[in-house]
Amino acid sequence: MLGELSELQMETLLKQQVIGRIACQADGVPYIVPINYFYNGTHIFFHSAIGKKIEIMRKNPKVCFLVDDIKSVFKWQSVIVLGKFEEITDMAEKERAMQGLIHRIMPFADNPKDHPSHGIAEKEDDIATRLELVIFKVIPISKTGRFEN
Known part of the structure; x- marks a missing residue:
């Protein structure tokens, strides 16, 4: 049954999941990527190094965010959020x-102390010198x- x-x-569903997909577009080119997130009931929070998605969203702040929970081909849930970056x-x-993101993501990390690409490392210097976190x-x-059930 679909519903x-x-x-x-x-x-x-937005509060339970940790990874979604954010879609953006600029200059007629769509772009979608998986991304970690944290939802506080009002806004959806993210972090990223500067790259293609940040450049695109800075040009055009209209985005689409998808989160889903797929148990099987015939048993799934999904939410699509249209919003503004x-x-x-x-x-x-x-x-x-960042505290919300760290609190939400770290229980799923293999080695929680060494994820500089997520702004998390044992030594703060490992983060600041490698990337500009947005x-x-x-x-x-x-x-x-x-x-679908």
């Missing part, structure tokens, strides 16, 4: 976002959810 997720079911510049908000959020405009 629509309720608002509560969509919120639950916003780079976080306020240091206090950046710190809160902390950003997606401000949801609308969301839809579907399932």
Whole structure:
């Protein structure tokens, strides 16, 4: 049976998952990549090194975010969020976002102390010299959810 997720079911799925896919487009070229995230019930928070997706979202802040839970071909749930990319510049908000991301992601990490590409390492110098980390959020405009059971 195919169906629509309720608002509560969509919120639950967004809060349960850790990896989604963010889609963006600029100059007529679409781009989609998997990404770690943290959802606080209002915004979806991310971090990334500067690269293609950040460059695209800076040009065009309209994004689409997908998260799903696939048990089998005939048993799955998915939520699609249409929203707006916003780079976080306020240091206090950046710190809160990173703490939320670290808290959410680290239980799934093989070696939690050594992930400099995620802004996490035993020595702070290992992070700062290797990459410029961008902390950003997606401000949801609308969301839809579907399932098959």
